[in-house]
Amino acid sequence: xxxxxxxxxxxxxxxxxxxxxxxxxxxxxxxxxxxxxxxxxxxxxxxxxxxxxxxxxxxxxxxxxxxxxxxxxxxxxxxxxxxxxxxxxxxxxxxxxxxxxxxxxxxxxxxxxxxxxxxxxxxxxxxxxxxxxxxxxxxxxxxxxxxxxxxxxxxxxxxxxxxxxxxxxxxxxxxxxxxxxxxxxxxxxxxxxxxxxxxxxxxxxxxxxxxxxxxxxxxxxxxxxxxxxxxxxxxxxxxxxxxxxxxxxxxxxxxxxxxxxxxxxxxxxxxxxxxxxxxxxxxxxxxxxxxxxxxxxxxxxxx
Amino acid sequence: xxxxxxxxxxxxxxxxxxxxxxxxxxxxxxxxxxxxxxxxxxxxxxxxxxxxxxxxxxxxxxxxxxxxxxxxxxxxxxxxxxxxxxxxxxxxxxxxxxxxxxxxxxxxxxxxxxxxxxxxxxxxxxxxxxxxxxxxxxxxxxxxxxxxxxxxxxxxxxxxxxxxxxxxxxxxxxxxxxxxxxxxxxxxxxxxxxxxxxxxxxxxxxxxxxxxxxxxxxxxxxxxxxxxxxxxxxxxxxxxxxxxxxxxxxxxxxxxxxxxxxxxxxxxxxxxxxxxxxxxxxxxxxxxxxxxxxxxxxxxxxx
Numbered sequence: 001x002x003x004x005x006x007x008x009x010x011x012x013x014x015x016x017x018x019x020x021x022x023x024x025x026x027x028x029x030x031x032x033x034x035x036x037x038x039x040x041x042x043x044x045x046x047x048x049x050x051x052x053x054x055x056x057x058x059x060x061x062x063x064x065x066x067x068x069x070x071x072x073x074x075x076x077x078x079x080x081x082x083x084x085x086x087x088x089x090x091x092x093x094x095x096x097x098x099x100x101x102x103x104x105x106x107x108x109x110x111x112x113x114x115x116x117x118x119x120x121x122x123x124x125x126x127x128x129x130x131x132x133x134x135x136x137x138x139x140x141x142x143x144x145x146x147x148x149x150x151x152x153x154x155x156x157x158x159x160x161x162x163x164x165x166x167x168x169x170x171x172x173x174x175x176x177x178x179x180x181x182x183x184x185x186x187x188x189x190x191x192x193x194x195x196x197x198x199x200x201x202x203x204x205x206x207x208x209x210x211x212x213x214x215x216x217x218x219x220x221x222x223x224x225x226x227x228x229x230x231x232x233x234x235x236x237x238x239x240x241x242x243x244x245x246x247x248x249x250x251x252x253x254x255x256x257x258x259x260x261x262x263x264x265x266x267x268x269x270x271x272x273x274x275x276x277x278x279x280x281x282x283x284x285x286x287x288x289x290x291x292x293x294x295x296x297x298x299x300x301x302x303x
Numbered sequence: 304x305x306x307x308x309x310x311x312x313x314x315x316x317x318x319x320x321x322x323x324x325x326x327x328x329x330x331x332x333x334x335x336x337x338x339x340x341x342x343x344x345x346x347x348x349x350x351x352x353x354x355x356x357x358x359x360x361x362x363x364x365x366x367x368x369x370x371x372x373x374x375x376x377x378x379x380x381x382x383x384x385x386x387x388x389x390x391x392x393x394x395x396x397x398x399x400x401x402x403x404x405x406x407x408x409x410x411x412x413x414x415x416x417x418x419x420x421x422x423x424x425x426x427x428x429x430x431x432x433x434x435x436x437x438x439x440x441x442x443x444x445x446x447x448x449x450x451x452x453x454x455x456x457x458x459x460x461x462x463x464x465x466x467x468x469x470x471x472x473x474x475x476x477x478x479x480x481x482x483x484x485x486x487x488x489x490x491x492x493x494x495x496x497x498x499x500x501x502x503x504x505x506x507x508x509x510x511x512x513x514x515x516x517x518x519x520x521x522x523x524x525x526x527x528x529x530x531x532x533x534x535x536x537x538x539x540x541x542x543x544x545x546x547x548x549x550x551x552x553x554x555x556x557x558x559x560x561x562x563x564x565x566x567x568x569x570x571x572x573x574x575x576x577x578x579x580x581x582x583x584x585x586x587x588x589x590x591x592x593x594x595x596x597x598x599x600x601x602x603x604x605x606x
Contacts, residue, residue, distance in 0.1 A: 088486045183391045186529040207510030208524055218602055221511055221522035226489040256606050263605050299521055300603040302566050303559050 002118040002141070004043040005247050007034050008108050008133045009123025009146075009236070010080055011048040011072065014277060015096075017085040020229045026277035027058045029080065030123035030146070033233030035067045036281045037240025037268045038121075040289060042247040045114055047071035047133065051078040051102045061282065071114055075102040090231045090273075091205065110136040119247040122166075123236060124148050127158040134165055142252055144168035144243055146236070152178050163196040170201045170239050185210060186217060199258070201242065201265070203235045211262050216255055220262050223270035223296050230276045234269045237281055241268030267292045305421040305444070307346040308550050310337050311411050311436045312426025312449075312539070313383055314351040314375065317580060318399075320388040323532045329580035330361045332383065333426035333449070336536030338370045339584045340543025340571045341424075343592060345550040348417055350374035350436065354381040354405045364585065374417055378405040393534045393576075394508065413439040422550040425469075426539060427451050430461040437468055445555055447471035447546055449539070455481050466499040473504045473542050488513060489520060502561070504545065504568070506538045514565050519558055523565050526573035526599050533579045537572040540584055544571030570595045 009031030015024045035044045045068040052074060062069060080103035083096040108129060115138045122130040122145035130145055137143075145166050151159055152175060163169065169192060177183055180191040189200045189212035199213040206228075208221040242265035246252040249261075267289060274280045312334030318327045338347045348371040355377060365372060383406035386399040411432060418441045425433040425448035433448055440446075448469050454462055455478060466472065472495060480486055483494040492503045492515035502516040509531075511524040545568035549555040552564075570592060577583045 184529060184531070186527055204510070207507070208522075210527065217527050219511070219524035219527050220603070221524045224489055224513065224520050224522050226487060228487070259605050297605045300523070300605065302562050302600045302603065 001113070001116045003247050004045060004117045005038050005119040005121055005243060006045050006047065006071075006110075006114050006117035006137075006140075007031050007038070007121040007123060008047040008130070009034060009121075009125055010103060011046075011050050011054070012080040012082050012103075013054075014232060015081070015083040016230055016232055016276060018090070018230050019086075019088050020227070021276070023230070023276040025081070027061070027282075028082065028233060028277055030125075030233070030236045032062070032278060033236035033272065033281070034121060034123055034240040034243075035062070036065055036278050037237040037272070038244030038247070039066050039240075040268070040284065040286065041241070041244030041264070042119075044068065044244075045071060045117060047108045047110070047114065049073045049075055049102050049106045050080075052076060054079045065282065070111065071108070073109075075105055077102045084232070086231065090228050093232070108133050108136075118142065119243065120144070121239065121243050122146065122162075123239075124151075127151050127155050127162045131158065131162045134162070142167055142243075142246065144170065144239070146170040146239060147175065149175055149178055160195060163192075166197050168199040168201065169197040170203060170235070172203050172205075172235070176200070176202050186212075189217075201239075201262075203238060205231070205234075209238065209262060209266065211258065213255065213258055218259060218262065220266055221300075223266055223292065225270055225273055228273045231273050233278070234272050237272035238265040238269035241265040263293060263297050264289075267296055270296075304416070304419045306550050307348060307420045308341050308422040308424055308546060309348050309350065309374075309413075309417050309420035309440075309443075310334050310341070310424040310426060311350040311433070312337060312424075312428055313406060314349075314353050314357070315383040315385050315406075316357075317535060318384070318386040319533055319535055319579060321393070321533050322389075322391050323530070324579070326533070326579040328384070330364070330585075331385065331536060331580055333428075333536070333539045335365070335581060336539035336575065336584070337424060337426055337543040337546075338365065339368055339581050340540040340575070341547030341550070342369050342543075343571070343587065343589065344544070344547030344567070345422075347371065347547075348374060348420060350411045350413070350417065352376045352378055352405050352409045355379060357382045368585065373414065374411070376412075378408055380405045387535075389534065393531050396535070411436050411439075421445070422546065423447070424542065424546050425449065425465075426542075427454075430454050430458050430465045434461065434465045437465070445470055445546075445549060447473065447542070449473040449542060450478065452478055452481055463498060466495075469500050471502040471504065472500040473506060473538070475506050475508075475538070479503070479505055489515070492520075504542070504565075506541060508534070508537075512541065512565060512569065514561065516558065516561055521562065521565065523569055524603075526569055526595065528573055528576055531576045534576045536581070537575050540575035541568040541572035544568040566596060566600050567592075570599055573599075
């Protein structure tokens, strides 16, 4: 179980509109995007909640991708539903409707197998719930979490308690600034490190990502995509590729390993934006991933 | 003269205010920023115009940096003066005052040496003047130009005529989109190539830069800077490093050479933002440039 990732987060039905079309009640949610990406590298167990309306084909699809759904609870009521749209710049989603439904009653409960997982990813949910999951774990060798502006504003004390116990934090630029009051990302990352995490990944959309790990600062570009269809879940897909690669590696604290993980995160998220929902990442083959990884890494290797 | 760059552009006195302080009537202008950067790699001759107030120390300083000023005309009146400020995000300058002064009468005239330069960089000035310079040239082996939204709006036909004769175009994201009506940068670059240039560099500020050359697409990150003091001239400094390296290379069309040029452009612009005006780039030593180049390139080399 050393290499197995336990992920807790949302499982959702997403209705999304972009300049390239729209989709209705498609498979989504942070735990789903993360798991489909991470399971390309390592075994994944998912903790989440769905309603009675959650389509059986979605469940079968996730299982076929080697994602353990023992921790996916079914509660009376409807599945979390998000409806949103993007402008042509794909920078900010406009939320049209959020129906939390059964997600409001989510109280993650771990079984013995969950608690023994070597790696934990706490996707963006209430930091009190994130902490509740961490408390139920044995001794994971790598703990990472994501968060959002909402929790930084409303539950900062809970979030700060959590951060003390976390190895890696995933944030976007705004969140890094909001959390620290510091505009410059290098300075902001240094302040976040004092809160607990020894590593920070700053997701920057089409500007790529930055990694801060101990004294190292690394900025990587996005993989250029000619036809961005739907950016929903790109951040969780990045985290899935990054964490999946780290979980499978013998020593995740090695900087070369972390650097490769950044490339895998970048590559996985570049696939995710090419189609709606999980369509692209859900049907990815290992050779497709390797080919794009080699192309991405090769282009950046200045001879 | 094969490796010598002739650059035409503005020579200015800049008064700039940022969160880190301010500077008054400091040395600036596109031709100046470009030349100081390019002259680290190859000989540079500058075409420009100044007023009688242009400080003698500035002239001596540029000459000491091996920039030929034979083409820097002195006209009765005052030097171009720009006054602006930046917010903490350093993304957009707010212009407080623009006094074109003698720059309004600028009519670049080339001598025989200028016309024999192997490489030409047309910094951001009126496309009719850019074309006037190009027409006075012999047969340069590499012609590059910069432009801005103002000319795309007001003088698009002149700009399009110029682009037919240009090898490389430097633009920012907005300009690429404005020029083509296409939001996606890969698609926009492909449309620009149909207008003439075989290579396009899209400058993206702290998101790095993208290069399009024939069928190649390359996205590179910025070199992370902890204390951005003044971004004025960063784009011209990038172009200077890029073009300077290409001009000195035996075959500028080789993609590995172009890739290295992108790294030198990135590195030079990362220095330029660290202090006001040309303070940082003006006092740079070759070992400092090599050290940062090796650090930047090394970080991106995924093993």
